[in-house]
Amino acid sequence: MIAYVLRRLLGAVIVLAGVGTIVFVILHLTGDPAAVMMPPEATTAEIANFRHQHGFDRPLVVQFATFASAVVHGDFGMSLRHGEPALALALERVPASAELGLTALLLALIIAIPAGVVSALRRDSAIDLLARVAALVGQSMPVYWLGIMLILVFAVQLGWFPSGGGGGPNHLVLPALTLGLFSMAKIMRLTRAAMLDILGSDFLRTARAKGVGSMQLIWHHALRNAWIPIVTVVGIELGTLLSQAIITETIFSWPGIGRLAVQAIADRDYPVVEAIVILSASSFVALNLLVDLSYAALDPRIRYE
């Protein structure tokens, strides 16, 4: 178990080092921050001065070595635009994104899992058909379009919720719904499929024959065995949620890390982009490890070597 975790952590370090290198290379290919950050009337000398000040005039290999050794110490450098430490700037935005992402996921789970279970139990009933059609449609709608339509109906026409910005729970409703719906559809379909598999299995028939009550049968015998596929898909969803959040936060002007990322890329604010990418890659890797470790807790037959 400990050896397994250590091996996975070593793998994680390699992955993060790779991601850091890729983002450095891509960013330094995208062009010169001086061209974006300096006013158009800046003289050649001023631009050269800016480049020198931030070290962009040094050879790429030297820049990379400086970058790598600083990052290992948790220092991503100063934001070119805001003049603050890049990592602090990114971390500042994490709570808002976490609030949005977790609300979306929670929303998806509390609707999708019961819907999936009921759908499987009442297979081919009207409820099942309705849930399946809703899930299919939900999975086919692009996140950003759903966001726009929700704004159109609930913000512009009905005026129930604000169309964007951060703030109280009111501001959270539309973006969380937008972000949650896609995962909801996926989790519901998977829960249904997993439950159908298990409902047809021998041990469940035995339990039913022994007279186990239907609620207990579902929660204790059936759903427990469906957890592994559900947890797996939730882990994958959390990963894509990060990508989807970039779009959702842009549409709803949500003050999270996704919007900061889009802005930082537009500004060629290298240190901030690097900090964000490493942060999101780290959380993805950590989540995956947690998901894999949770398998042993969910199914005692699983052992790690």
Added chain:
Amino acid sequence: MIAEAAAPARRSFVRVLFAAPATVVGACIVALVAACALLAPWLAPHDPNVQNLGLALRPPAWLAGGDGRYALGTDSLGRDIFSRMLWGARVAAIVGVCVVAIGGTLGIAVGLLAGYVGGAIDSIVSRIADMQLAFPLVLLAIAIVGVVGPGLWTIVATLGITSWVQYVRVVRAETLALRERDFVAAARATGASPARIVLRHILPNLTSTISVLATFEVARAIILESALSFLGLGVPPSIPSWGGMLADGRAYLDTAWWLGLFPGIAISTAVLGVNLLGDGLRDALDPRRIA
């Protein structure tokens, strides 16, 4: 002889596939999108790029102020929305097909290699796949488009190359399992070369898995392309695309809702069609369900 023997089996597969009404609906939607994509120049009543500011922001024909010549209304530059939607199907079809062709070829080749050869190659491939999965795709796409500049083929290449990882995971895992099977051992014993074993014995056994995956990847590519176009990083405005139309329409949400509604319905319907077809394909190819 072989062809004759295979024919009844194929016909029964088609029958199984289209026995489900949902699959028929999906196939019809996909056929409709394909027809729009192919016939856009002949079907479209107007040139999709002709601007007519005097006719800007006309509502759909059935609403007050609508113009019979513009069935779904006009956009902020007076361009016909219906014609632009037909041409938009072209972008969606190109993206869907080309992205899957690029990503599938790359992913299947690397997956077969990693799964069959194993060892150091497998470790390296798995690590690179992990890296890419950890890298938010939208950020990666924004960065690549930033380097190369926006354009239809930039998007196709970006989405194609980055989608390899979806195939690699599946193909590698299945190849690892197939490698140990008796028929592969038998082929090896008869002196078949590794290339022959992989191409003639392992790859054919992956066809059903890959075809289901590829179908869902078409849907994913269409959604991602429209999302990137929506963020202003996709197809340039001179080429009508559904995502680009949505992006244009966003500014007019409170006055001209039809700009945002119709392209979104087009994307959702096309993706729904592909998803239905993928579901049907998966069910029909699953031996447990045929039995």
